[in-house]
Amino acid sequence: MYPEALEIANQIFNEKITELERNSGKKIIEGSEDWQRIHKATVPPYKVHRYPNKFRKMWADQPARTVPAHIGKDSYSHIHFDSHQACGISLREAARLQSFPDAFQFVGSMNSQLTQIGNAVPPLLAYAVAKSLRAIRFS
Structure with a gap:
């Protein structure tokens, strides 16, 4: 589910920021060029409330979800x-x-x-x- 995936992405983002700060010896300011670059590469840009189940694994032992017409794009x-x-x-x-x-x-x-x-x-x-x-x- 997307909220859980977003939470994990944010944890990974924070770990990358911490590692960069440790390696560079300087504080990474929120919104700075480094911060934005890492954030863009790590955290998906979707709003939590808009796509709560955007990323969803199928189950091996349960029926599949309905196949939407926009599956090619999503x-x-x-x-x-x-x-x-x-x-x-x-x-x-x-x-x-x-x-x-x-x-x-x-x-x-x-x-x-x-x-x-x-x-x-x-x-x-x-x-x-x-x-x-x-x-x-x-x-």
Whole structure:
């Protein structure tokens, strides 16, 4: 979750400032060029209240979160549960979460394809709804 990630980033930032002060023998002033450089490189620029769950690992033993249409621009909402991978899911993995068969081909750029996946009604859901409607119609 982002608040926890931000807290860790701030701890790392403070450790880097302390180390720089120890190595240089001078106090790093908040807002100074060194302070800003380290802060920018260490602490994400997002507001805590605006994106409370921006960075979120998936669980190995629980259902996945909904795949949003903007996953191409915000892939940190679906981070592999396997810490060795430490990355967002791939286009094919997003399609699998939506129940698209592996042979299904999407068109356009990667972002366009991810938008198609996120905007889609999952094929297995569409099939289940159609099957239920057909049963009602012919009953």
